[in-house]
Amino acid sequence: GQQVMQIPQYQHVQEGEDFTTYCNSSTTLSNIQWYKQRPGGHPVFLIQLVKSGEVKKQKRLTFQFGEAKKNSSLHITATQTTDVGTYFCGAGNNRKLIWGLGTSLAVNP
């Protein structure tokens, strides 16, 4: 079945440093979604990417969808302690969303 791989699994950064997580699939994706889960919380939708090569920004967050629609990235500029959590990418069809393992981000103040 469809799988998405995410790297890295964990990352520690100093506050103010940048952070990037990558999501890869062996198959072409129709779209990809990104979610954030704070420690002890539930997943919260961040964004959906649909078009090949699409780039979307939300303040310090930049999301990219690869030209071949097989990979995606989330980049956070100048991390803050509020960015702590696990970032998941998800891909699928209208019946289900399959998630990567997630990247857990820790930010040292």
Add this chain to the structure above:
Amino acid sequence: EPEVTQTPSHQVTQMGQEVILRCVPISNHLYFYWYRQILGQKVEFLVSFYNNEISEKSEIFDDQFSVERPDGSNFTLKIRSTKLEDSAMYFCASSVQGADTGELFFGEGSRLTVL
């Protein structure tokens, strides 16, 4: 702001007992899902539900699991005979359109502990 609500927030049960986890999806949503997350691991898809029937289920969702929409508001997950490995956080989610079209709204989860 509308939200998905789940009860109970935490349930402790003995192995072999039946458990029902309840969810109230957002009222105008048509697609409903159950996911689970074992501590420290990824969020795993269990089942999706649309138009009063299961639209897809994962290999985790075996005969011990069932879902039901008993009325116009609730969406339940039943585990018939719980096993130790069923201990996890169970998230209910709903969406207006299919999972690949837009945002899934998640509840805060029900933590199940099987002893």
